[in-house]
Amino acid sequence: MGLAASSPSQSTGDLPPIGLPPLRRPKPxxxxxxSRVRSHLRTYGGSILKxxxxxxxxxxxxxxxxxxxxxxxxxxxxxLLGQYFNHVHLQFPILHxxxxxxxxxxxxxxxxxxxxxxxWGAVLFCVFACGTLHTLDPNRLQDGKEYLTKGTAMMxxxxxxxxxxxxxxxxxxxxxxxxxxxxxxxxxxxxGAARIAQDVGLHVETGPWxxxxxxMRRRIWYSIYASDRFGNxxxxxxxxxxxxxxxxxx
Numbered sequence: 001m002g003l004a005a006s007s008p009s010q011s012t013g014d015l016p017p018i019g020l021p022p023l024r025r026p027k028p029x030x031x032x033x034x035s036r037v038r039s040h041l042r043t044y045g046g047s048i049l050k051x052x053x054x055x056x057x058x059x060x061x062x063x064x065x066x067x068x069x070x071x072x073x074x075x076x077x078x079x080l081l082g083q084y085f086n087h088v089h090l091q092f093p094i095l096h097x098x099x100x101x102x103x104x105x106x107x108x109x110x111x112x113x114x115x116x117x118x119x120w121g122a123v124l125f126c127v128f129a130c131g132t133l134h135t136l137d138p139n140r141l142q143d144g145k146e147y148l149t150k151g152t153a154m155m156x157x158x159x160x161x162x163x164x165x166x167x168x169x170x171x172x173x174x175x176x177x178x179x180x181x182x183x184x185x186x187x188x189x190x191x192g193a194a195r196i197a198q199d200v201g202l203h204v205e206t207g208p209w210x211x212x213x214x215x216m217r218r219r220i221w222y223s224i225y226a227s228d229r230f231g232n233x234x235x236x237x238x239x240x241x242x243x244x245x246x247x248x249x250x
Contacts, residue, residue: 068114071111092171119166126151141180144180152169171193205218
């Protein structure tokens with residue numbers, strides 16, 4: 001009673017009439033356009049969170065290095081590309097053959113890869129490297145290493161926004177290293193391919209992808225998965241009895 005007596009009196013003009021419900025306060029308008037919010041998240045929250053894969057914006061990794069690697073002669077490139085599609089592609093169909101072949105012909109018509117991005121150029125030279133594995137050229141090992149070096153050098157590893165092409169490049173690198181019996185190095189590159197694939201969301205089926213792109217993302221992911229699960233990329237110690245690794249005293 002004392003608290004009620006000490007409370008300030010309410011004006012009778014603010015009270016609703018007897019028998020009528022009180023007036024409802026208007027609700028704040030519902031925000032429909034989140035473009036400003038997304039812009040602020042990308043600008044100020046880059047080190048805190050990442051946008052979901054379908055809604056990420058790639059940075060400057062699409063640019064090319066200042067010094068572009070020279071393309072091999074067209075006859076050599078055709079032979080290496082044919083060897084790749086006849087052997088490697090049958091086991092791991094990570095490339096969409098019609099579109100990749102059309103882009104390949106366009107590059108050789110222009111005589112340079114300047115019209116393509118870093119990722120595409122890296123994948124092309126890694127394809128050349130894997131193609132050398134199925135030729136009878138006595139210099140195929142050295143040529144393959146040179147192609148692989150050019151391909152990996154085209155990637156910008158100082159970018160935090162990864163791409164599907166980087167996953168393909170890392171996977172093709174692991175294939176080449178496995179075939180020349182550098183198992184430890186291949187094991188590391190395959191692990192990198194799996195991590196890149198997870199970062200770009202290849203293991204997730206949802207997303208606003210067109211039908212062809214959705215299928216290719218699925219093929220890339222399961223090629224990496226199958227190679228890691230059933231391929232010859234085991235750790236050098238895996239499968240070796242422990243007693244063979246223990247040092248014995250004389």
